[in-house]
Amino acid sequence: MHTLTPVDATATKAEKYELLLKQAEAILSSESDLIANMANLTALLKDTFNWFWIGFYRVDTESNQLILAPFQGPLACTRINHGKGVCGEVWATGKTQIVDDVNAHPNHIACSSLSQSEIVVPVRNEAGEITAVLDIDSDQLATFDEVDGQYLEQLVELLK
Numbered sequence: 485m486h487t488l489t490p491v492d493a494t495a496t497k498a499e500k501y502e503l504l505l506k507q508a509e510a511i512l513s514s515e516s517d518l519i520a521n522m523a524n525l526t527a528l529l530k531d532t533f534n535w536f537w538i539g540f541y542r543v544d545t546e547s548n549q550l551i552l553a554p555f556q557g558p559l560a561c562t563r564i565n566h567g568k569g570v571c572g573e574v575w576a577t578g579k580t581q582i583v584d585d586v587n588a589h590p591n592h593i594a595c596s597s598l599s600q601s602e603i604v605v606p607v608r609n610e611a612g613e614i615t616a617v618l619d620i621d622s623d624q625l626a627t628f629d630e631v632d633g634q635y636l637e638q639l640v641e642l643l644k
Contacts, residue, residue, distance in 0.1 A: 491532050501635035504532050505642075512642045521643055522616070523554035529620070529639075530556040536599060537621040540607070541571050543614060550575060553616060561595040569593035571617050574604040578614055580633045584626040596621070603628040607640045616643075 491500050508528055512521045522540045529538045539555025541564060550564040550571055561569075567576045569591060574581050583602045586592045592602075599621040607616040618640050622628065 497631050498635070500532055501631070501639075504528055505635065505638060508639055508642055518643060519554060525618075525639065525643070526554050526556045535620050535627070536623040537596065537619070539620075540616050540618055542616040543575065550617060557621070558596060558598075561593060564593060570602055570604045571619050574606050574617050575614055578606050580605045580637060582628045582630075582633060584628075586621075598623045600625045601627045603632055603636065605633070605636045605640055607643055610644055 491503060495503070508525060511524050511528070515521055515524075526538045526540070529535070535557075537555065537557030537560065539557065539560060540553035541550035542553045544551045547563070548566050550566075552560055552562045564571050566572055570581055570583055570586070570589065570593075572593075573591060581602075581604050583589050583592070586594070586599055586602050601622045601624065603620050605618040606614045607618060609615045618636060620628070620632075620636070
């Protein structure tokens with residue numbers, strides 16, 4: 485069992501991510517199961533930042549859909565088609581996407597009317613193929629920036 489260092493409430497966003505990276509590496513390095521690691525990573529992110537919704541959608545090549553995987557937050561969409569919504573767009577393009585106002589995004593899928601901004605990061609396997617996406621929603625506008633993108637990309641690298 486791991487003991488986590490509490491995050492200092494006065495820490496900057498980057499400092500919180502630096503601590504989170506160390507904690508995630510310690511926890512994830514001792515477990516090989518992807519689903520277990522996704523579950524722990526969502527819990528770490530929820531405990532650190534307390535965003536509205538944090539979760540993964542895994543790629544299902546048979547159905548050509550993203551399927552809901554471990555998450556923290558209220559009920560969510562279960563399946564998302566390739567290219568649809570922000571998650572489906574990230575799967576299609578392979579690039580992290582930050583949406584300051586989901587209500588102004590023409591392809592947004594509203595799983596919850598409380599979601600106001602979003603960041604989605606592709607998760608790749610050792611071969612570089614997208615196997616999942618990390619989806620994070622906030623109930624505030626313009627919550628996410630390039631700092632989040634940079635650190636979240638580093639975090640999902642730990643899932644390889």
